[in-house]
Each structure stands twice: as structure tokens, then as C-alpha cells.
Ligand code: BES
């Protein structure tokens with residue numbers, strides 16, 4: 292995908308917008324359409340009730356001599372930034388279907404006030420819509436044309452140029468996260484994920500280190516070690532550091548569950564649908580994609596990210612139900628279900644993140660099936676007891692267009708996670724509020740005075756194409772990259 296802004300030579304193919312206005316529901320066109328005969332076609336179709344002017348509706352007129360015209364419906368004419376991402380995907384799909392390689396897009400035609408953030412959202416939408424996954428195919432399905440979008444705008448060129456470039460970086464960050472998630476478990480092993488994190492740092496100021504199993508054991512991460520013991524694949528503890536502000540400024544921390552395949556361990560999962568558990572590293576991939584994006588955007592903030600990476604397999608040395616392991620902060624854990632492994636690998640990562648004394652920590656994980664039951668694939672639930680932290684996550688979600696939803700975390704949930712034979716248990720006495728009790732477990736590994744939020748993406752990390760037209764119908768969504776980048780942007 293290629294973009295230009297106010298370039299000298301522009302495409303002859305044009306995008307127009309139309310919407311219905313007022314009580315009379317009269318059809319209105321963008322200003323460039325004034326006095327043009329051809330608009331009669333759309334009006335005619337609208338009057339014949341062949342068109343509704345609904346949001347994202349497209350009508351295409353092929354004209355090989357003067358240039359093709361693509362008309363895009365805007366409903367009642369009011370658009371949000373998130374709708375611009377959706378709109379970009381409708382436009383992208385129509386142009387690809389019609390085999391159009393280039394288009395001119397006048398931002399003046401768009402009823403969106405802040406042209407720069409509108410342009411950013413559109414570019415994000417285009418880039419995310421162009422994502423395909425064919426790394427493992429002999430021949431890619433159909434070669435899609437490499438679409439060129441020439442934006443034109445009367446607004447300040449430097450501001451617009453930055454919005455365009457940043458939108459592209461964010462979209463690419465999401466796509467990179469999707470790619471990591473879509474890769475199969477036999478390829479995207481913990482050590483491969485660590486390699487990818489190193490690749491993600493290329494061309495940026497970011498530093499990436501990955502600890503091997505011996506180092507992880509030496510660092511007293513016995514909870515992570517226990518999970519990895521069921522597999523021949525070694526675990527990795529991935530550390531990504533980006534310094535964009537003065538050394539004296541406290542860092543912010545992201546932690547992501549990098550479980551590259553979750554068979555459940557000895558508490559093995561049923562085989563139906565188990566292939567989806569290659570996506571159990573989507574918290575980790577969101578964090579890796581976030582870090583690459585922050586570094587490429589050169590944000591003025593210090594950020595450290597941690598991704599505990601492991602498989603969860605039922606090998607001969609695997610955790611057994613009833614086993615007791617000790618996390619890095621000394622708390623002992625009864626493992627009463629080896630399939631509740633995400634919290635076990637995150638425990639050590641959260642201890643380590645706390646030691647960095649960050650301004651705040653946010654972790655994300657495909658942690659519980661219960662999260663899917665609670666919110667489905669429309670909203671990502673998050674947990675925190677810190678009011679300011681809740682506001683930070685909520686605000687960033689509103690700005691990024693990703694739907695985040697606050698969930699309750701209280702002492703009742705914490706009580707459920709007290710152990711009988713050890714300090715804690717990884718399994719609550721009941722399945723009810725399973726994502727809240729998981730959050731309560733994690734809380735034990737975050738130092739008391741550090742603001743912390745836990746984001747459970749189990750429902751939103753893959754297969755969300757029925758909700759967002761810019762997301763693939765099947766596969767990883769790249770959720771949380773946009774929100775986390777926004778949190779870093781907002782951090783002062
Ligand atoms: N990775 C799963 C959670 C999951 C399941 C995410 C399905 C998305 C779809 C996690 O490791 C897990 O297995 N959790 C258990 C915990 C339970 C044993 C307390 C669950 O949710 O069933």
C-alpha cells in the first residue's frame with residue numbers, strides 16, 4: 292500500500308461522499324460534486340431505492356478515459372475516527388474488487404473536523420485492511436494490486452504529513468502483531484518469538500534481550516519454569532527497552548502473555564478447537580507490536596516491556612495438579628489446574644516489572660475463557676483497583692477506537708485465590724467470575740504502590756472480522772496495539 296499527500300501527479304480516479312440530511316432525507320454530495328451532471332446517477336439510484344446512503348455503502352462508476360468515480364455513503368453524514376477506519380476498509384475492498392490500482396482522496400470532501408487525526412485514522416484503516424497472511428503458502432492466493440492512495444488537503448502540510456506517517460506506523464504495528472499471532476505454534480516457538488522481538492527492534496533505538504531457561508531459573512522465575520517443563524521447547528523471558536525521555540523519568544511497563552501453544556498441560560484441553568491455542572501468545576505479540584510502534588514513532592517516553600514466553604504441554608516433566616511452585620517474589624503457588632498457566636508465567640514477569648519501579652504497569656493476556664463468556668468478541672475487559680489507571684485505559688481506548696470495558700476486582704476475588712497448602716492457588720473454587728479471580732491472582736505479584744491494570748483479550752484477540760471490517764475474518768486481530776500506543780502517547 293502506498294500513500295501520498297498533495298503530490299504533483301495524482302490519480303484520475305476520484306472518491307466522492309454522499310449522505311442524507313435533515314428531516315426530508317435529501318441526498319447531499321461532497322462539495323467537489325457541485326454542479327456535476329454525473330451525480331444524477333447516484334441520485335436516481337437513491338430515489339429508485341437501489342441505494343440507502345448507508346454508512347460504508349459504495350457505488351462505482353467505471354470510466355477509463357476521464358477516471359473512475361467511487362461514491363461512498365456516509366449515513367447521516369456524521370463520522371467518528373473509528374468509522375473512518377471502517378470507511379477506509381470499505382473503500383479498500385471495493386477498489387480491490389474493481390481492480391483499481393490508484394485513487395485520489397480529497398480530505399476536504401470528508402465531513403471530519405480534525406483533518407490530521409482523520410487522515411491518521413483513514414491510513415490506519417487502509418493499512419489494517421490490506422493485511423494478508425500467506426507466509427506458509429507456496430503461492431499467495433491472488434496477488435492483490437498494490438493500491439496507491441493520493442490524499443489532497445488544504446491543511447498544514449507538515450501536520451498532515453506526520454499524521455499520515457504515524458497512521459502508517461500504527462497500522463503496520465497492528466499488522467505485525469497479527470502476523471506473530473497467525474504463525475503456527477511449530478514455527479512461533481518461545482525462542483522464535485524472542486527472535487521476532489529482536490527483529491522488531493531493527494532500525495529503532497530499542498534494546499531487546501531474551502533470557503534462556505538457565506538464566507530464567509537463576510532469576511528465581513520458578514513459576515514460569517514449571518509451565519515450560521512440560522515441553523521440549525525452551526522458554527524465553529523477553530525484555531524490550533525503549534528510552535525516549537530523560538533517564539530520570541520513570542518508565543511505563545507493558546507485560547504480555549507469550550504462551551506460544553496452550554495444550555493445557557496435564558489438565559489437557561479437549562481437542563476440538565485446540566488449534567486456536569496458537570493464539571495464546573497474542574498478549575505477548577500485542578506488547579511486541581506496541582514496542583516496535585512506540586520506537587518507530589519516537590515517542591518521548593521511557594518504556595520497558597516483558598514477555599514471558601513458553602509452551603504449555605503435557606510432557607513427562609510437566610507441572611502436575613497439586614504441584615507447588617515459588618514465584619520470584621517468594622509467594623508459593625498450588626497448581627490445581629495446569630491449564631491456568633497464563634497467570635503462572637505472568638506472575639514472575641509482573642514481579643520483575645515491579646522491580647523496575649515504573650510509573651505504572653499494564654499487562655495483557657488471552658487469560659480466561661470466562662472473559663469470552665462475559666464480553667464476547669466486541670469488548671476487551673480490563674481490571675484495576677486504581678481509579679486513575681482505569682481512566683488512563685478508558686481514555687486511550689476511546690481515542691484509539693478499541694472498545695475497552697472496566698470489570699470489577701474486589702477482595703472476594705482475592706480470597707478465592709488463597710491456597711490451602713501454599714500461599715496461593717492458581718484455581719478458584721468456582722468457575723464463576725473466572726476472569727476476575729484470574730486478575731485477583733495476578734495482583735499478588737504487583738508491588739502495592741504501583742498502579743496496575745490487567746487487560747484480558749481472550750475474546751478479542753482473534754476472529755473479530757464480523758465486528759470490524761478492517762480486521763481479517765479469521766485470524767489474529769492485533770487488538771491493544773492501538774490502545775497501548777495511545778497510553779504511551781498520553782503519558783507525561
Ligand atoms: N489460554 C487459556 C484461556 C483461553 C481459553 C483464551 C479459550 C481464549 C479462548 C488459558 O490458559 C486457560 O486455559 N484458562 C482456563 C483457566 C481455568 C482452568 C481456571 C480457562 O479459562 O478455562
Ligand code: ZN
Pocket residue numbers: 553555603629630631632633
Ligand atoms: Zn491454559
Ligand code: ZN
Pocket residue numbers: 550553571630632633657658
Ligand atoms: Zn493459556
